[in-house]
Amino acid sequence: MDLHLHLTEGEPAYRQIVKQIEARVLSGELPPGTRLPTERDLAQQLRVNRSTVSVAYDELRAKGLIRSVRGSGTRVGEDAWGLDFRIPDWAGYMSQGIFQPTLPMVRRIWDENRRSANINLARGEMSADLWPTEQLRTLVAQMPARMELGYGDPRGEQSLRSAVSAHLASEYGLRVPDNQILITAGSQQGLLLVTQSLLRPGDAVALEKPSYAYSLPIFAAAGIRMFPVPLDDQGLMPEEVVALHRRHRIRMVFVTPTHQNPTGTTLAPDRRRRLIEICTDLRIPIVEDDAHGALTLEEGARAAQPLAAMSGAEQQVIYLGTLSKTFAPGLRVGWMTGPKAVIERIAGIREQMDFGISGIxxxxxAQVLTTGIWEENVERLRQALRERRDIMADAIERYFGDELAITVPQGSYHIWGKLRRPMRDKDLLEAAVRHGVVVAPGTVYGAEPGFVRLTYASSPKAEIVEGIRRLRDAVTQC
Ligand SMILES: Cc1ncc(COP(=O)(O)O)c(C=O)c1O
Structure with missing residues (x-):
């Protein structure tokens, strides 16, 4: 439950808790029957004494807003909600939207990351000291006088599509003409567009287990049945797609072949070829998410060849790219490539949805991609991330030894670890937060309990070792 206390404002903490819960019950945000956290959990979350929460719950019980039943915890009273009849039934509306509520664990991670005292090893984004602020300032000052300020082309501006086309050819050997490129607000939106445009409720999609956390709610909201393809250190196992297809008639494969999020694995070249062969034979399209592809950290190493650039894959693969990991996530610019007819169809839907992203x-x-700024920035990021990755891997070795098994990733932002003594993910997160560090437990990505994703990009370099030390203390205490 997302409560915020302002302890300096003079109002006692228990009253703030009462007021906030009461407002949520009356507005319908907490409908009748909703289970409230235990006194102990809420006290931990708010960092107050358990007795403060006890007093607040007592008062809410006295008002008839909540009730506690032995064995079923504390819940919002069945007849409590709707006391304020001027307010629409928001809870009813909210429960009917097509997107599921954000997972409580994901909300908790977000909330805890906002607290400045915590070290953030959870968010899949670069820390502010890695943003290209100066380059952007210079670039914006030199922007061309003519910019598209109308609704523009729903596929994206011609100048940017040409820039992306040249970028894909030089960086990845992926040759696609401008008319097979659609500009998106990031790969996340690319995946949403693909799902909404090309799939129907009930369709079966095969995807890596574990997989990119935010792909799961997109598929779930579209009523897609998700079937996991296991991974090992060479990436997903292509033959599993055949087995899944036999049983479930797979309609699409979603894969992150390079520096997979969360495991960091890269799909081996022979498995890439085999996956394409299988999908060609079975006529299954592949959606390739290459958000992390350019961030290979070994010195002098080039990005792995995307599936979309392999021979035979031209008509098979929808490729998703983004500036989020290599430049700045706040810019919200990404792209999608695919067969021309598919891109036109999705552009049509784009027009119905939002007409595309800002021309500015x-x-x-387009300037970032054509002036050499992107290349310069990626080189700077690679160096910084390589250094942070090595610092984190050393700290894990020092503080955990064989209590946390990791493979040092060749690229991107994350180290994926398996705890030797698994614990419940909720316990892991709560213990970590109590020690002032935020991490992402593996179940967020659809993994079994006992795994954890540690991001070395999201905290300044100087905090990484301390973050791992705090995590070790948390795990030891658990
Ligand atoms: C695999 C993967 N795909 C997509 C995204 C989202 O990227 P974007 O900001 O381009 O929407 C992320 C971000 O973490 C990611 O890891």
Whole structure:
């Protein structure tokens, strides 16, 4: 439950808790029957004494808003909600939207990351000291006088699509003409567009287990049945797609072949070829998420060849790219490539949805890709991330030894670890937070309990070792 206390404002903490819960019950945000956290959990979350929460719950019980039943915890009273008849039934509306509520664990991670005292090893984004602020300032000052300020082309501005086309050819050997490129607000939106445009409720999608956390709610909201393909250190196992297809008639494969999030694995070249062969034979399209592809950290190493650039894959693969990991996630610029007819169909839907992203942002992104700024920035990021990755891997070795098994990733932002003594993910997160560090437990990504994703990009370099030390203390205490 997302409560915020302002302890300096003079109002006692228990009253703030009462007021906030009461407002939520009356507005319908907490409908009748909703289970409230235990006194102990809420006290931990708010960092107050358990007795403070006890007093607040007592008062709410006295008002008839909540009730506690032995064995079923504390819940919002069945007849409590709707006391304020001027307010629409928001809870009813909210429960009917097509997207599921954000997972409580994900909300908790977000909330805890906002607290400045915590070290953030959870968010999949670069820390502010890695943002290209100065380059952007210079670039914006030199922007061309003419920019698209109308609704523009729903596929994206011609200048940016040309820039992306040249970028894909030089960086990844992926040759696609401008008319097979659609500009998106990031790969996340690319996946949403693909799902909404090309799939129907009940369709079966095969995807890596574990997988990118935010792909799961997109599929769930579209009524897609998700079937996991296991991974090992060489990436997903292509033959599993055949087995799944036999049983469930797979309609699409979603894969992150390079520096997979969360495991960091990269799909081996022979498995890439085999996956394409299988999908060609079975006529299954592949959606390739290459958000992390350019961030290979070994010195002098080039990005792995995307599936979309392999021979035979031209008509098979929808490729998703983004500036989020290599430049700045706040720019919200990404792209999608695919067969021309598919891109046109999705552009049509784009027009129905939002007409595309801002022409100003697109003009900036085109400059980033054509002036050498992107290359310069990626080189700087690679160096910084390599250094942070090594610092984190050393700290894990020092503080955990064989209590946490990791494979040092070749690229991108994350180290994926398996605890030797598994614990419940909720316990892991709560213990970590109590020690002032935020991490992402593996179940967020659909993994079994006992795994954890540690991001070395999201905290300044100087905090990484301390973050791992705090995590070790948390795990030891658990
Ligand atoms: C695999 C993967 N795909 C997509 C995204 C989202 O990227 P974007 O900001 O481009 O929407 C992320 C971000 O963490 C990611 O890890």
């Amino acid at each position: 942002t697109q003009a900036i992104a």
